[in-house]
Amino acid sequence: MNRGLARLLTAYVEGDVIRHTELFIPLRALDLPVGHIVTVLEEMGIFEDDSEPSFERWLAERLEGLAPGIRSEAERWTRILHDGGPRSLPRRVGTVWLYLNRVRPALLEWSDRYDHLREVTRDDVLTHLKALHGHHRRDQLVALRSLFSWAKRNGLIFRNPTSRMKVGQYEYAVLQPLVPEQVNRAVAAATTPATRLILALAAVHAARVAQIGTLMLEDIDIGNRRLTIAGRVRPLDDLILKLLLDRLEHRRTRWPNTANLHLLINNQTANRTTRASNHWISAAMRGQAATLERLRIDRQLEEAMTQGPDPFHLAEVFGLNEKTAMRYADSARQLLLASPGETPGGTVRDAE
Template sequence: MGHIGQDKPAVSCVGCFAWGQLPGRFCRACYTYGQLNALGVCLICRRDIPVHDGHCRLCRAQASWAVKAAGATGEAAALAIFLRGVKHQQLFFANLQRPRNGGPPVGKQGRRVRKRAADVEPVRLHSPWVQPRLTEAPQNFSRFARHRRDLANPTLDQARRRAGAIGEAHGWTRWVAREVDRALVILLSGHQTGDKISYSQMSDGLRHFGLTIKRTAEILDQLDLLEDDRVPVFESWLSQRLDGLADGIRRDVEDWLRTLRDGGPRSQPRQQGTAMKYLTEIRPVLLDWSERLDHLREVTRTDILAVRDQLEGSKRHHTLSVLRSLFRHCKKQGTIFRDPTARIRVGRQDYRVLLPLEPHEVRAAVDAATTPAARLALALAAVHAARPKAVRELQLDDVDLGNRRLVLAGRARPLDDLTRPAVLAWLDYRRQRWPNTANPHLIVSQHTAMDTRPVSGVWITEALRGQTATLERLRMDRQLEEALTHGPDPLHLAEVFGLDEKTAIRYANSARQILERPLESDPATSPRTQGSTPRQHDDGPAGSH
């Protein structure tokens, strides 16, 4: 509408009823229309305003809009037919002749083809109010159909964007990203605000379509949409291993194991594997006591001594240590009156002499390591005495090819001519097999290439499983070889390999016994040096030189 001035009163236009400061009876639009057409009475609204062919501007605009919405052709003929059929008065409000979201525009901009009713997507209205569920019905994702997908779901859109960010950060392949995206569409197409997806229902549905479960569960867990209803491994294992024990013994043992794993008021939590190993060590003893006893308070010092006398070596030492931990916990909790393991000494443990590996055992291990990862792990264990855990946790930043340095378990070591080709071969294989992986660890597998975890201990030792020269035996053989070559010096071993003082003393003692062993005492079984036999003198002692 035209703005005339502030001193004139606001009136209503005779043509369109627009309210404003008008110079006369008509607004600017109606006045311009009247200059081109003659004044008269509209045949539809019966107003004495400028008309064209007997109809005012607003009635013709309404008719043109209706014709465009109906998709009719021949604008003049269709407009005349519509105008003859309309017998009521048309009323309008300002700026509503061409609504932005109501339909196709009129005039030259209305020449586009209107979509059919089936192609028009319904407008989704989001309300902050959520209707609670009447009952919790299980969801069956295995019956998902493609026509039921709802890509406009806000939760699905958020999950897909989160999956894209994680996939880019972890170096997912396009196949993995496609599987995760399809799984999210299946799970979240009909998602409502406040709903959660149980792990069991999710796994059943995705397993039916052959899609990845682990990475999809990771996305849902980050968005707080996953309800993990799985039974913990420790709980199922504990109920199975405690089966067969007397009720009184089982109750105390279960409380002791949970305190080991979770910690207590004055005790630090241990690893779950430690608690499981403790129970495995003393389970035969507990089963034997359950046949004739009902509670741990009935165990006497004689029973503990009987267990000690039946075992020997490291097993005896470890079993008594575990029993001492069990009875100390029971005494602290007040379930027993006296600790039967008190003042029972195991004695000093005599370690066996460590012997080096035979050449054929080492050759068999080398032949068994056929993959680049297995050869690299073998070289790190045999040359640098690296533990399997240190091999798994070795990262790319720990390898300095330019300066030929290698950092193992926090200790810098030179990169020798045997390990360097193994490292280069593995890096070439890794670059060809997983070019987009973002895992910072040096050794990765098919499962860990899509995240940042190290490989498992089972995977790294799988190649040498069943061999005499395992990774652990190769590590021990390397440390023993260092003691045999440079002398049985515990300080040297501790400095080179970072060993504990007791471990370094044990390797030094084994090397000393091997070097001081009299070969003449058992010439049939003693290894002899290959070559010509030296000439024996009559006045000298017999034996090898």
């Protein structure tokens, strides 16, 4: 970082501004840390970010190949989803990506014979959906309904071709518990203090990857044996307490002077104050049958099968919404009816 700053500031004169387009290519060519250098320049008040936002590059790529009229209408709709409007709040970037990606196959197909959305008929939509099945059909219909409803409200089309098209209730499969061999292999793959703690948080407290990543040191109360995950206070059992103490000792030894207050840090985030990425947190379990998400699901299913398929209990213990709690309860009920007297086969505590 010092090398990069020396290179950039050698000819610096008071009042100058250093722009992203000026520093990115030369620093990247020398394999210097652009992100850290930009942080220092921002603190000095001499940095100007003139780079093209990633959303703009993505949007231009996704709209490529569409007829000009359809492209213009799809772009306006996507920007409303992204930025919000007079009667709508902005959506999350991930939601915007999903919606445009889902309507793109249909828009590409219609661009071969139409110039504007107002030319698309109900038969065109039905013909396109006929080739789709299951959640693919449902997801594309939801996105198309959003697009055409927006176009109708803004006077871009005369009639909404997706009106009265029923999305239907999505039929979920019965959730299945993990088997002991799958849990054992996941435990064997967790070979560091961080990965062992991550696995236990998912398997014992049903914590999501993002919730694990945002845990702060202040969320741990060793004296009272409590842990706060996503605002909910959980008791610390002996297993989690031991894994927490192991991880804290490793952290103190490895990065004694870090200013990062997140519980889980790595070589990159130890020099910052940001959280570790979801990719890093889930890396050790990637490729395993018992991924962190499967372990989280298995824990909630185990609770429903051992304590009874009561959605109110599940909602209280894990903070689930009504529909999700009912899904776990329904799956547990069907599993108990199919195999009375049996409970899920493997847990992290058993493997330990």
